[in-house]
Amino acid sequence: MSLYRNAIWFLNGIHQYTRKGYEAAFKDFEPQDLDVSVVGRSFMITGANSGIGRATAMAIAKKGGTVHMVCRNKDKAEEARVDITSESGNTEVYIHIVDMSETRKVWEFAEAFKKQYPALNVLINNAGCMVHKRELNTEGLEKNFATNTMGVYILTESLIPLLQKSRDPRVITVSSGGMLVQKLRVDDLQSEKGDFDAVMVYAQNKRQQVVLTQQWAKAYPLIHFSAMHPGWADTPAVSTSMPQFHQMMGERLRSAEQGADTVVWLALSRAAARTCGGQFFQDRTPVPAHLPLAWTHSSAEEIQSFMTQLETLARAIGHNLM
Template sequence: MSLYRNIVWFIKAMREFTRSGFENASKSFMEKDLDVSIDGRSFMITGANSGIGKATAMAIAKKGGIVHMVCRNKERANRAREEIVATSGNTEVYVHVLDLSETKNVWEFAEAFKKEHSFLNVLINNAGCMVNQREMNSDGLEKNFATNTLSVYILTKCLIPLLEKSRDPRVITVSSGGMLVQKLDTDDLQTERAQFDSTMVYAHNKRQQVVMTEVWAKAIPKIHFSVMHPGWADTPAVATAMPQFHQMMRDRLRTAEQGADTVVWLAVSHSANAFPSGLFFQDRRPVPAHLPLAWTHSSRQEVKVFMGRLETLAMAVKPTE
């Protein structure tokens, strides 16, 4: 069945995830969807200094939104901010330095942000990593899982009260089509038993993001949750983490702006908010989160166990007041 999944996925990917896939899908886009006023609305974007995150921040700044860039490297973040401000003419672009692989720091950042800001309309969980060797953070957690899954859980969980107080609140998580070949594995969240393959670890993390989004959508009706696949985009992160793939597919990769298109659409358009909460999107439309006959669905019990283990791990790294 794994071989079947991989074959079906590869055929789908070559047709849909590439630049030509975006160009074909964009023929049905409604330009008026992005012709909206977002003046005064506040957007937090993690990993906003390069790639899809930077393209998203630029697009939102151009439309007049308040942009909170959450980035690991202060120097690169400030350079990106200067470019965004110069291009957009919007000075309400703010840099926050945070390494999302350090889960304890995520708690501290989110709690401080809530005290300093009275509202947040949109949280965009964009930052991610693919560490090719099994490494641990200072809390003893595997870095890919800590960054891609647990920090998304902690940041979102902590900011939910702030979002709930705001007008038209939304949470968008940038996932990956790679998750289509993986089923939720509740017994080995940090790849302690399975052989470490960074590509598969990343895909597992991205499946975990989809499950989290589906759970939050049911539990928190005041906020519109969505998760999306940006397609295969030519970004510094892809070039660094997957150099062979990047070299082989370079001429077929989407631009960062094309990868960010659905993120921006989900963040600002009225059309996106008309869809039910909790869906998985690709190129401005909801798509199945599972391949046909792929056996990647999870039982209610598996989802309950997964969310319970996330909560336990999150509370274990929460700083004491």
């Protein structure tokens, strides 16, 4: 079954996830969807100093939004902020230094942010990682899971009260089409069983994000939740974590701006706000979260187990999120 999933996914990817796939989809975009000003609206973007996060921050700054860049590296963040403010002419761009793999620090940051700022209109969970050997963070969580799933869970859950008080609140999570090859493994969330394959661990984390998005949309209907696949984009993260894939695809990869397009559309457009919450998007269009006949759906009991495990893990490291 995994061979079938991988084959179907890769064939779909060659047609849809590449630069040509974006160019084909672009023909059906409505240009006026992004003909908006978002002056006075605030946006938090994790992993905002490079790749898709940086392209998203730039696009939002150009539309007048207040941008909160959540980054791990202070020097790279400051360099990106200078470029964004210079090119956009928007000085409402702020840096917050947070390592998304350190879950306690993520929670502390979110709690401090709520006290300092009266509103947050849009949260964009973009930061991610692909660590190729099994490593643990200071709380004993596997690092990919800590960054891609628990960091997203804790930041989002902590900021939901602030989002609920804000006008037209939205949460967008940058997932991956790679999640289509994975079924949610509720008995092994941190990839402790079997061989450690970083690409599959990453895909599992991205499946976890999509399930989270679906559950949040049901639990908090006043907030518009969505997940998206940016396609195969030429970003520093891809070249570092998947060098062979990066080299093989070469010029077929999308630009970071093309990868960020759907994030920006989901964050800014009125059209996105009119879509049903909890969906998985690709090139501004909701697409199925499962491949045909791939048997990746989860039961209600499995999903409840997943959500309970996340809450338990959060509480175990001292986070009272509820």
